[in-house]
Amino acid sequence: MAKPKIAVIICTTRATRFSEKPAKWIHGIAAARADMSVELIDLRDYPMPFFDEPATNAWVPSKNEVAKRWQKKVAEFDGFIFVTAEYNRSMPAVLKNALDYAYPEWNRKAAAYVGYGSVGAARSIEHLRLSCVELQMAPMRHGVHIQGADFMAVWQQGKDIKDLSYLEQNSKTMLDELHWWASALMVARRDAG
DSSP states (O other): OOOOEEEEEEOOOOTTOOTHHHHHHHHHHHHTOSSOEEEEEEGGGOOOOSOOSSSOTTTSOOOOHHHHHHHHHHHTOSEEEEEEOOBTTBOOHHHHHHHHTOSTTTTTOEEEEEEESTTTTHHHHHHHHHHHHHTTOEEOSOOEEEOHHHHHHHHHHOOOGGGOTHHHHHHHHHHHHHHHHHHHHHHHHHHHO
């Protein structure tokens, strides 16, 4: 059986963003595994306007060329790791927008989460999980949450994210779960035709 293809998505686009650090960190851990192939995806490379299509692309093909390119990229993967911040107790608007610009491309695929901030982006990830359910994805139970003091130590004080030892087991558990679900859903999608 082919290895599932997993996208690690950098879910913020601000100039001062932190998300590249945990995204590169989890990408490195996932890429070292022999049971999945992994690609780093940056939302900065897909500068879509706020959703302004007549309807979701499940019903009406998108007109925006960047959105079409985004949909094609999303369709390539069997699972996703969303690396996200928490903005006002929810996900960044650019991430919600990216989710809204695709629909069938997300369906029946696995979703895992790495969050950072005061509460490890737990509230943001809960909102993200709800969107993933509506997109017919399979959200993972386990995630990686980089808590407030550790987030600040890495972001502003130069601590290496690899020194946060509690993240090692969390990442392994999350990636094992993601591999299982992505693999199972690959077979199910194939068998459904």
